[in-house]
Amino acid sequence: MKGERHTPPRWMDWLIELYCRRDKLEDLQGDLHEYYARNVKKSRFRADLIFLLDVIKFCRLYTIRKPKILGQMTFFNLLGNYFKTSVRSLARNKLFSAINIIGLSISMSIGILMITYINQLLSYDDFHENKEIVFKVYSTYTSVEDGDNIELASNSVFMADKLKEDYPGIADVLIMQGWATKDFTYDEKTLQLEGKFASEQFFDFFSFKLLSGDPKTALKEPYSVVLTETAAEKYFLDEDPVGRIFQSGEDTYTITGLMEDPPSNNHLGTFEMLESFSTQRSKQKDNKGFGSWGNLWSYHVYIMMDEVTDASTAQGYLDQISLTKNAEVERYDINYHLIQLDDLVPGNGESNNIGPYINWGDIYKLIALTVIIIASACFNYTNLSIARSLRRAKEVGIRKVVGASYQQVFIQFLFEATLISLIALVIAYGMYLLIKPEFIRQVIDSEGVALDFRLQHVPLYLLFTIGIGLFAGFVPALILSRLKAISILKDATKLKLFKGLTMRKVLIVFQFSISMALIISATISYRQYLFSVHYDLGFNTDNVLNIDLHDTNVDVELLRTEFEKIPEVQNISISSMLPATQTMHMTEIVYKEDSLSVFYNKVDMNYLDIHEIAFAAGGTFPLKKSIGDSSGYIVIDEVLCEKLGFQNPADALGAVIDYSGSNYTLEVSGVMKDYQYTDLQNELGATAFIQRFEDRVYYMNLLINTSDIIGLMDKLEGAWRTVDPVHSFKAEFYEVQVQESYADYKTMFRLFTFLALIAISICSLGLLGIVVFTTETRIKEISVRKVLGATDKNLIYLLSRSFIAMLLVSALIAIPFSYYLFDEYVLVDFRERISIGVMELLPGVAIIVLIAFITISWQTLKAAKTNPADMLRDE
Amino acid sequence: MKGTNLGEFEEIVLLTIASLMTEAYSVNIVDEIADVTGRKTKLGVVHSVLNRLEDKGLIASELGEPTKERGGRRKRFFQITHTGKVALMKAKEQRDKLWGNIPELVFQGIR
Numbered sequence: 010m011k012g013e014r015h016t017p018p019r020w021m022d023w024l025i026e027l028y029c030r031r032d033k034l035e036d037l038q039g040d041l042h043e044y045y046a047r048n049v050k051k052s053r054f055r056a057d058l059i060f061l062l063d064v065i066k067f068c069r070l071y072t073i074r075k076p077k078i079l080g081q082m083t084f085f086n087l088l089g090n091y092f093k094t095s096v097r098s099l100a101r102n103k104l105f106s107a108i109n110i111i112g113l114s115i116s117m118s119i120g121i122l123m124i125t126y127i128n129q130l131l132s133y134d135d136f137h138e139n140k141e142i143v144f145k146v147y148s149t150y151t152s153v154e155d156g157d158n159i160e161l162a163s164n165s166v167f168m169a170d171k172l173k174e175d176y177p178g179i180a181d182v183l184i185m186q187g188w189a190t191k192d193f194t195y196d197e198k199t200l201q202l203e204g205k206f207a208s209e210q211f212f213d214f215f216s217f218k219l220l221s222g223d224p225k226t227a228l229k230e231p232y233s234v235v236l237t238e239t240a241a242e243k244y245f246l247d248e249d250p251v252g253r254i255f256q257s258g259e260d261t262y263t264i265t266g267l268m269e270d271p272p273s274n275n276h277l278g279t280f281e282m283l284e285s286f287s288t289q290r291s292k293q294k295d296n297k298g299f300g301s302w303g304n305l306w307s308y309h310v311y312i313m314m315d316e317v318t319d320a321s322t323a324q325g326y327l328d329q330i331s332l333t334k335n336a337e338v339e340r341y342d343i344n345y346h347l348i349q350l351d352d353l354v355p356g357n358g359e360s361n362n363i364g365p366y367i368n369w370g371d372i373y374k375l376i377a378l379t380v381i382i383i384a385s386a387c388f389n390y391t392n393l394s395i396a397r398s399l400r401r402a403k404e405v406g407i408r409k410v411v412g413a414s415y416q417q418v419f420i421q422f423l424f425e426a427t428l429i430s431l432i433a434l435v436i437a438y439g440m441y442l443l444i445k446p447e448f449i450r451q452v453i454d455s456e457g458v459a460l461d462f463r464l465q466h467v468p469l470y471l472l473f474t475i476g477i478g479l480f481a482g483f484v485p486a487l488i489l490s491r492l493k494a495i496s497i498l499k500d501a502t503k504l505k506l507f508k509g510l511t512m513r514k515v516l517i518v519f520q521f522s523i524s525m526a527l528i529i530s531a532t533i534s535y536r537q538y539l540f541s542v543h544y545d546l547g548f549n550t551d552n553v554l555n556i557d558l559h560d561t562n563v564d565v566e567l568l569r570t571e572f573e574k575i576p577e578v579q580n581i582s583i584s585s586m587l588p589a590t591q592t593m594h595m596t597e598i599v600y601k602e603d604s605l606s607v608f609y610n611k612v613d614m615n616y617l618d619i620h621e622i623a624f625a626a627g628g629t630f631p632l633k634k635s636i637g638d639s640s641g642y643i644v645i646d647e648v649l650c651e652k653l654g655f656q657n658p659a660d661a662l663g664a665v666i667d668y669s670g671s672n673y674t675l676e677v678s679g680v681m682k683d684y685q686y687t688d689l690q691n692e693l694g695a696t697a698f699i700q701r702f703e704d705r706v707y708y709m710n711l712l713i714n715t716s717d718i719i720g721l722m723d724k725l726e727g728a729w730r731t732v733d734p735v736h737s738f739k740a741e742f743y744e745v746q747v748q749e750s751y752a753d754y755k756t757m758f759r760l761f762t763f764l765a766l767i768a769i770s771i772c773s774l775g776l777l778g779i780v781v782f783t784t785e786t787r788i789k790e791i792s793v794r795k796v797l798g799a800t801d802k803n804l805i806y807l808l809s810r811s812f813i814a815m816l817l818v819s820a821l822i823a824i825p826f827s828y829y830l831f832d833e834y835v836l837v838d839f840r841e842r843i844s845i846g847v848m849e850l851l852p853g854v855a856i857i858v859l860i861a862f863i864t865i866s867w868q869t870l871k872a873a874k875t876n877p878a879d880m881l882r883d884e
Numbered sequence: 885m886k887g888t889n890l891g892e893f894e895e896i897v898l899l900t901i902a903s904l905m906t907e908a909y910s911v912n913i914v915d916e917i918a919d920v921t922g923r924k925t926k927l928g929v930v931h932s933v934l935n936r937l938e939d940k941g942l943i944a945s946e947l948g949e950p951t952k953e954r955g956g957r958r959k960r961f962f963q964i965t966h967t968g969k970v971a972l973m974k975a976k977e978q979r980d981k982l983w984g985n986i987p988e989l990v991f992q993g994i995r
Contacts, residue, residue: 016955036947039957040910040927046953066928071935 017045017060025064030074037067087417088424094404095425105397106429108778109390112771113433116386117477118440119767122448123379124469125441125460130367133274133354137216139313142180144320144347146172146310146327147359151342162353163361164310167302168330168345169208172310176326178318183210183311185277187363189284190560192735193234193255193262195244199735201560202240204282205363206289214311215275221251222266233285235266240281258562273459276353278364302334305343309363311350320347378764381523385768387481388516389775390426394485395513396782405489406497418490426482427475434474451759484512514815517779520772521819521857522826527765528853529827533845534758537836540843541751546589547684549621550743555587556709556725557739563732565706571728577715578725582615583701584708587743589685591750597669598697600653604669607649608686608696617644617679617698619712625650626658627679630700641700643675649695650680668699675699688750689839710743765853769860776812777864784808784872792877804873809865816861820854890975894942896921897933898972901943901962909948909959910934934962942968 025038041063048056099106134140146168150159169184186206192199211217212224219227220238227235234255241250255262262284271280293299312323327345335342358368405418413421445460558565565583572578586592588610598607610616617629622644630642643666647658655661658680666675686696715721722740729738784791791804799807828845836842843849890898900916901908914930917923937943944965947958964972 035957036910036960037931039951039954039959040931042955042957043911043953044927063927067931069928069932071932 015046015049016042018057021057021061021064025067028068028074029072033072037072041067087421091421091424092428094421095428098401098425099429102397104781105393105778108774109393109429110433110436112386112389112774113430113477113481114436114440115767115771116383117430117433117437117474118444119379120383120473120477121437121441121470122445122460123376124473125462125466126448127372127376128463128466128469129274129460130355130372134276134351135274136272137214137350139214139216140349140351142314143214143350144312144314144323145350145353146312146345147348148305149344149346150305151344153340153342160357160359161305161361162309162356162359162363163306164308164345165302165305166300166308167304169308169310170300171330172312172326176323178315178322179326180313180315180318181210181213182208183214183313184208184286185211185309185311185363186286186289186307187309187361188307189282191257192562193244193257193282195253195255198244200243201736202236202281203279204234204284205277205280206286207283208286210313211283214313217271217275218269220267220269221249224266227266228283228285229287230263230265231285231287231291232260232262233265233288234262235268235283236264237268237270237281239270241267276350276362276364302343303338303341306361312347320349323347378760382764382767382771383477385520385523386771387477388520389771389778390429390481391484392513392516392775393778393782394422394426394482395488396779398485398489399786401489402492402497405492406494409492409494410498415490419486422486422489423479423482426486427478430474430478430481433477434470438470451756513779514811517772517776518815518819518822520768520775521816521861522822524765524768524772525819525823525854525857526827526830527761527768528856529823529850530831531758531761531765532853533827533831533836533843533849534754534761536843536849537839538751538754538758540841541689541754541839542748544685544689544841546747547623547682548588549619550589550747552713553619553743554711554713554725554740555743555746556711556729557707557741558709559707561733561736563736565709568709568729568732571732572709572711572725575721575724575728577713577721578711579714580615580619580712582619582710582712583613583706584616584710585609585611585701585706587708587746588696589688589750590746591688593687598675599667599669600664605649605652605695608694609699610686610696611699611701613701616710617681619710622684622698623682625680625682627662627677630678634700639672640674640676642678643700644679644681644698645677646681646686646696647683649697652695689841769857773860773864776861777868780808780812780865780868784868788872788875788880791872792875792880795873795877796881801870801873805866805869808869808872809862812861812865816858820858824850824854890942890971893929894933894937895972895975897930898937898942898964898968902964902972906961906963908962913962937968938962940967941965942971 022038025041026034029037041060044063045056045060048059137143145162146164148161148164148168150161151157152159166184169182172179173182184206185208189204189206190201191204192201207228209226209229211228212219219235222235227233236244236250244250245253250264250267253264255264265285266283268283271277273279290299298304314320314323324347327347331342331344335344354365355367355369355372356362358370408418408421449460569581572581586594593608594610595606596609597604599605614630614633622629624644625647627644629644632642634641645653645661650658650661653661653664653666655664661677661680664677666677667673668675681698686694711725713721725740726738787808791808794804794807828850832845836845896917897913900913900920904912904916910927910930913934914925914927917925917930934943934945938945942965943962945960945962948961950956950958
C-alpha cells in the first residue's frame with residue numbers, strides 16, 4: 010500500500026495536542042500511534058475511528074492541561090490597582106489630564122461622526138433580499154472626437170429591451186426613470202408628488218413593502234401609480250387609496266398600490282410615488298429617439314440573474330451588444346459594466362444618478378482629514394506623557410522591584426491611555442451630537458443621510474476608542490516599561506528619558522504643519538470662491554430676478570401679462586436655462602451638412618437686452634416669433650462662429666443653420682463676444698442663443714428696479730397666485746444663483762476652516778502642555794539665571810527659542826505642501842484661477858505663529874516673573 | 885483507608901510490570917495482561933491505572949529511545965519502586981494468610 014497514509018489524520022493528532030499536558034503527551038500519543046500502526050493493517054477507516062475514539066476517551070482529568078489561570082489572575086487583580094493609579098495620576102495633574110482629554114474628545118467627536126457616516130453609507134441597499142443577484146447596468150460614453158469618457162449611472166431603453174428579449178440567461182430586466190414628478194388632483198385637492206418611473210418588475214427586484222395592491226401587476230398598465238404612505242396620507246388620510254382615480258392635467262391615473270415609505274438608506278433616495286414605465290412608453294410612442302441606443306441619459310436599467318448566469322456571463326452579453334452597436338455609429342462609443350445592487354452607493358463619481366450622489370473619492374478625502382486630526386490629538390497625549398514620564402519613573406521602579414514584568418508595566422500604561430480615551434469618548438459623543446446637524450447640512454448636503462443612532466455603532470465606537478488609547482499610549486508605555494529598576498532607583502535624574510526629545514519635536518512640528526496647511530487651504534478656497542463669484546461673466550446679472558418654472562404647468566403668457574402690470578418690473582424674458590450656474594443644455598445643429606454639438610439656451614427677444622449681451626457683429630433677434638413658426642433666429646458666440654468656418658464674425662450674419670431633429674431653421678442674427686455659459690471649471694465650448702420655438706420654458710427672467718425688494722416679492726407672489734395657485738413661487742436673484750453654483754468651494758472653505766480650528770486648538774493645547782512642563786522643570790535654572798542677573802527678556806528668549814524654531818520649521822513644511830497641493834490638484838480644474846501668492850499663504854502662518862507665541866509667552870513670562878527667592882530658599 | 889491497599893487490577897498491572905522487567909511500557913503491559921490472563925483490557929484503563937500507581941509512588945517511569953512505529957515518539961518505561969515492592973509483598977502475604985486459614989474440606993464440599 011505504497012503512497013497511502015500510515016499515520017492517523019493530522020487533525021486528530023492536533024486534537025490531542027490541544028488538550029493533553031506536555032509531560033503526558035509524548036508517550037500517550039506514541040501509544041496511540043503504535044495501536045494505530047497495528048490497526049491500519051486491517052482497515053484504515055477502522056484505525057482512524059479507533060484513534061479518534063481513543064483521543065476523545067483520553068480526555069481525562071489527569072491528562073488535561075491546566076489552563077494558565079494564575080497569570081491572568083494577576084492581571085485581573087492588578088486591574089484594580091492600575092485603575093486606581095491611573096485615576097490618581099489623572100487627578101494629580103489636572104492641567105495635563107484636561108489637555109489630553111479635551112484634545113482627544115475634540116478629535117474623537119469627528120472620528121465618531123466619520124464612523125457613523127461611513128457605516129450608514131455602507132448599509133445602503135442592504136435590506137434588499139435580492140441584493141446578490143440584482144445588478145445595475147452602468148454605461149461609459151466615449152466621444153470619438155476628443156476621447157473623453159463620461160461615466161454614467163444611466164442607460165437606454167434600447168438596452169433594457171434588448172437584454173430582456175435576446176438574452177434568456179437574464180431572468181428579468183427593470184427599467185426606471187428618475188423624474189416623474191407631477192401634480193395630481195383628487196377631489197379638488199391638487200398636490201405635487203415627487204416620483205420615479207418604474208416598470209412592473211420593481212417589487213420583484215427591490216424589497217420595498219407593498220401594503221396594498223398586487224406587486225406583480227401594480228406597475229404594469231400605463232397610467233398606474235403606486236403611492237407611498239406619506240403621499241397617500243396627504244390625500245386620503247387613513248383610507249386605502251387603491252382603485253381611486255387621480256387627475257393630472259389631461260391624463261387620468263389609477264392608484265394601483267400603496268407602499269411603505271422607502272428607508273433612507275436606499276440608492277433611489279426619497280420618493281412619494283412610482284408611476285408605471287409603460288406610461289412613458291405610450292406617451293413617447295411617436296418619439297424616434299426614445300428607444301434609440303444613444304439615448305442613455307435619463308433611463309436606469311437593472312438586471313436580475315437567474316441561477317446559472319453570473320456577472321461575468323452577463324458582462325459578456327453587454328460587451329457583445331456594445332461591439333455590434335459601436336460598429337454602426339461613428340461619433341461615439343458606448344460601453345457597459347455591471348454594479349451589484351448593494352455596491353451602488355457610494356459610487357465612483359458617475360453622473361446622472363437616480364438618487365443621492367455620494368462617491369468614494371469624497372469619502373476617502375474625509376477619512377484622510379479625520380485621521381490627520383485624530384493623529385494630531387494622539388500625539389498630544391504621546392508628547393505630554395513622555396515629557397512627564399520622569400514623574401512616573403519611580404512608580405515603575407517600585408513596581409519592577411516588587412516583581413512586575415516588562416509586559417505588565419507596558420500593559421499598565423496602555424490601560425491608562427485607554428482609560429483616558431474612554432473618558433474622552435463620553436465627552437466626544439456629546440460634541441458629536443452638537444456638530445452632527447451642521448455636518449449634515451454643510452458637508453453631506455444630500456437627502457436621505459440621517460446619521461441615526463443604531464445599536465451596531467456602539468461596538469464600533471468602543472473599538473475605535475480602544476484603538477485610539479492603544480495608539481496614543483504605545484510610545485509612552487514602551488519607554489516607561491523599558492526603564493531599568495536599578496537605574497531609576499539609584500539616581501532618577503540621570504535617566505535618559507529625553508531620548509524621545511527629537512521624536513517629540515517631530516510630532517509638534519507635524520501638528521503645526523497640519524494646522525498651517527489647513528488654514529492655508531481654507532484661505533485659498535475662500536479666495537478662489539470670491540474670485541469665481543466676482544469674475545466678469547460677460548453679461549449683466551444685476552437686478553435680474555429668475556423665476557423657476559420647472560415642474561409647473563403655468564400659462565407663461567398669462568403670467569407675463571400679470572407681471573407686466575407691476576411697475577417695478579422693467580422687462581421680462583424667457584429662457585430654457587441659466588448660464589453660469591453649472592447647468593448645460595446640448596443639442597446638434599447642422600450647417601452645410603456638417604453637424605456640430607452646441608450648448609444652447611432657448612430664449613426670447615428680450616433676453617439678450619436684459620442681460621446686456623455684447624455683440625461682436627450683428628445684434629439681437631430682429632423679429633418676434635410665435636410658437637409654430639418654422640424659422641427663427643440664432644445668436645452664436647465667437648467659438649461657434651470659428652467652428653462654422655467664418656473668418657470674421659460679420660461673415661456669419663445671415664447664415665442659415667438647421668436645428669437637428671426638426672424642420673426648424675435658424676438664421677444667424679448676431680455674433681456675441683465671449684461670456685460665461687457654464688462655470689470657471691468647465692471649458693468654453695461652442696454656445697448659442699436660440700430663439701424659442703416650442704412651448705417648453707424653464708425660467709422667466711425679470712429685470713427689476715426697486716429699493717423695496719420684500720414689497721416687490723410680495724407683489725410678484727400675489728401675481729403668481731392668481732395664475733398658479735398650486736405651485737409655490739420660486740424666485741431668486743441671478744447673482745445669488747451664480748454664487749450658489751460655486752457652493753462646493755464655499756463648503757470646502759467651511760470644512761477646512763472647521764478642521765483648521767480643531768487642529769489649531771488641539772496643537773495649541775499640546776503646546777501649552779509642553780511649555781508648562783518645560784518651564785516647570787527648568788524653574789530652578791531660571792531662578793539661578795535671574796539671580797545672576799538675567800533680564801525677563803533674556804529668559805523669555807531662552808525659553809521660547811526652541812519652540813519658535815519648531816514653528817518656523819512647520820511653516821517651511823506647510824507652505825510648500827499646501828501650495829503644491831492646490832496648484833497641482835485642486836485649482837487645476839479652473840480655467841480662470843487665482844495665483845497663489847504671499848497674501849494667500851502668509852495670513853494662515855501668521856495666525857498660527859501668533860497663537861503659538863501667545864501660548865508660549867504666557868507661560869514663559871509667568872516663569873520669568875517668579876521670585877527667585879521663593880524657588881531657591883529651600884535649596 | 886483507601887490507597888493503602890492495592891486494587892485487584894492495580895495488583896495485576898504491578899505484577900505485569902515486575903514480570904516484564906525492563907520492557908514494561910503501556911502497550912506492552914496491555915499485551916502481556918491479555919496473554920497471561922486472557923483479559924482484554926483497554927489502553928485507557930491501563931493508562932489511568934499507571935498514572936494512579938505513579939501518583940502513589942508504587943512505580944517510577946522514565947522515557948526511552950524514540951521508535952519509528954510511534955512516529956518518532958519515545959516510550960515511557962515503568963519500574964517498580966521499593967514502595968511498590970512492599971505493597972505487592974503485603975498483598976501476597978495477606979492472601980497467603982487467608983489461603984492458609986482455609987481448611988481443605990471447605991473446597992471439597994463445593995462441586
